[in-house]
Amino acid sequence: MVSKKSNLLSSDKYTENYRPQYHFTPETNWMNDPNGMVYYEGEYHLFYQYHPYSTVWGPMHWGHAVSNDLIHWEHLPIALYPDENGTIFSGSAVVDWKDSSGFFNGGTGLVAIFTSADGPKQTQSIAYSTDKGRTWTTYGGNPVLIDDNIADFRDPKVFWHEESHKWIMVLAVGNHVRIYLSDNLKTWEFASEFGRAAGSHDGVWECPDLFKLPIGDTDMKKWVMIVSIGNDDAHPEGSRTQYFVGEFDGKTFINDNPDEMVLWVDYGRDNYAGVTWSDTLEERRLFIGWMSNWKYANITPTKEWRSAMTLPRELSLNNKPEGIRLTQTPVKEIESLRKEKRKWQDLIIDSNSDNLLSDCKGKEIEILAEFELNSATEFGFEVRTSDEEKTIIGYDTTTQELFIDRQHSGETSFHPLFACRHTARVEPEGSRVRLRLFLDWSSVEVFVNSGETIMTDLIFPSGTSEGLALFASGGDVTLVSLEVYQLNSIWK
Numbered sequence: 441m442v443s444k445k446s447n448l449l450s451s452d453k454y455t456e457n458y459r460p461q462y463h464f465t466p467e468t469n470w471m472n473d474p475n476g477m478v479y480y481e482g483e484y485h486l487f488y489q490y491h492p493y494s495t496v497w498g499p500m501h502w503g504h505a506v507s508n509d510l511i512h513w514e515h516l517p518i519a520l521y522p523d524e525n526g527t528i529f530s531g532s533a534v535v536d537w538k539d540s541s542g543f544f545n546g547g548t549g550l551v552a553i554f555t556s557a558d559g560p561k562q563t564q565s566i567a568y569s570t571d572k573g574r575t576w577t578t579y580g581g582n583p584v585l586i587d588d589n590i591a592d593f594r595d596p597k598v599f600w601h602e603e604s605h606k607w608i609m610v611l612a613v614g615n616h617v618r619i620y621l622s623d624n625l626k627t628w629e630f631a632s633e634f635g636r637a638a639g640s641h642d643g644v645w646e647c648p649d650l651f652k653l654p655i656g657d658t659d660m661k662k663w664v665m666i667v668s669i670g671n672d673d674a675h676p677e678g679s680r681t682q683y684f685v686g687e688f689d690g691k692t693f694i695n696d697n698p699d700e701m702v703l704w705v706d707y708g709r710d711n712y713a714g715v716t717w718s719d720t721l722e723e724r725r726l727f728i729g730w731m732s733n734w735k736y737a738n739i740t741p742t743k744e745w746r747s748a749m750t751l752p753r754e755l756s757l758n759n760k761p762e763g764i765r766l767t768q769t770p771v772k773e774i775e776s777l778r779k780e781k782r783k784w785q786d787l788i789i790d791s792n793s794d795n796l797l798s799d800c801k802g803k804e805i806e807i808l809a810e811f812e813l814n815s816a817t818e819f820g821f822e823v824r825t826s827d828e829e830k831t832i833i834g835y836d837t838t839t840q841e842l843f844i845d846r847q848h849s850g851e852t853s854f855h856p857l858f859a860c861r862h863t864a865r866v867e868p869e870g871s872r873v874r875l876r877l878f879l880d881w882s883s884v885e886v887f888v889n890s891g892e893t894i895m896t897d898l899i900f901p902s903g904t905s906e907g908l909a910l911f912a913s914g915g916d917v918t919l920v921s922l923e924v925y926q927l928n929s930i931w932k
Contacts, residue, residue: 526558604690707864815915850901
């Protein structure tokens with residue numbers, strides 16, 4: 441199958457109501473899971489689940505964009521279209537450096553591995569590109585992996601395992617994952633399974649990933665498996681993504697933690713189906729997620745387009761008192777969008793303090809703040825405020841919980857569970873809490889302390905709700921430092 445050309449929208453179209461200004465969005469219509477992320481010949485490729493004819497979920501294609509900095513994106517024509525094997529569900533892409541597939545006449549190229557969905561039947565297929573992902577040819581021997589006894593059999597994540605000299609496929613299979621091995625990306629052999637009793641099973645397992653990370657600054661490494669659980673009847677808060685830390689020997693993944701332990705990638709409502717890029721430089725492990733939730737993904741109040749991606753994040757592991765935990769940091773490239781900066785330090789904030797941020801208005805903002813705990817029971821920020829609207833991002837010192845309150849954040853009537861306050865446990869580092877916030881036209885992302893706790897939420901405020909405020913209640917808190925940056929749009 442060869443990709444078809446499409447007309448691109450000019451950048452001045454990216455001003456629709458709620459349209460994010462520095463998060464990736466499709467030109468038009470529906471988008472969900474990130475797919476096929478790979479770095480090759482100077483370009484980061486982002487494929488994604490795409491319905492080009494509607495703003496609601498429908499027959500899936502692979503949309504496509506490329507970037508040289510993970511921030512500014514160029515839309516390319518649709519990469520993969522439905523074919524005789526079905527619509528094109530989620531999957532991954534790799535660089536076939538040694539031409540193990542035989543597709544590249546001894547050279548290199550990209551191979552996509554994806555789920556073909558024909559009604560209830562799900563099989564795995566492959567396609568290849570010899571021109572840096574601009575056009576794709578589907579393999580004549582598709583599908584390359586079938587199991588007629590399983591309905592949910594999807595979302596292959598493939599990577600090269602150097603120690604065993606094998607391609608590894610991690611595949612979501614109902615309530616667990618399976619691991620398959622291959623020499624050539626065309627024929628696959630079952631190796632093992634993981635997870636029937638481990639982690640959360642509040643919904644069907646989807647979009648797995650498996651990779652190795654160093655632990656802090658040490659020479660020790662651990663394997664991390666990511667698994668999303670999601671449909672609209674899944675976890676009480678909707679779609680979520682969990683992770684496991686353990687060992688992988690080329691065939692079997694062994695979880696270091698008890699089966700009943702659940703570790704979440706993100707404690708917000710709107711980060712799902714995230715996976716990582718293959719073949720990145722400097723061994724960076726880069727992650728991006730779909731910024732929505734199956735509870736309300738089809739009915740969010742946008743018209744021309746629907747859904748965005750999170751900011752790309754760099755993943756690492758830290759050894760904490762409670763165990764080895766995943767940490768996330770926004771990619772450093774985001775700092776290239778910074779423009780105006782305001783800075784404060786060493787101030788006492790209480791309920792009687794004047795609002796330091798009364799003249800810091802805007803819809804594209806980054807905030808870095810460090811607080812020393814004193815007597816305040818709650819403190820934090822009110823963002824995207826007006827007389828009628830505000831989103832509250834705060835810390836409760838009595839429960840040691842970070843919270844986002846979007847009950848009055850703007851348009852919430854499209855789903856009864858959208859207007860909510862939800863929390864995540866965060867212990868202070870010593871007696872301090874550090875917050876890094878990113879505000880866009882329809883989202884907030886909060887990174888706490890060293891990035892062990894993240895909360896990502898959609899919001900839909902009026903375009904005139906641009907206020908920003910700092911608050912403390914029940915006592916005072918020391919504002920050790922505060923930086924506020926206005927950010928440029930990536931579309932202008």
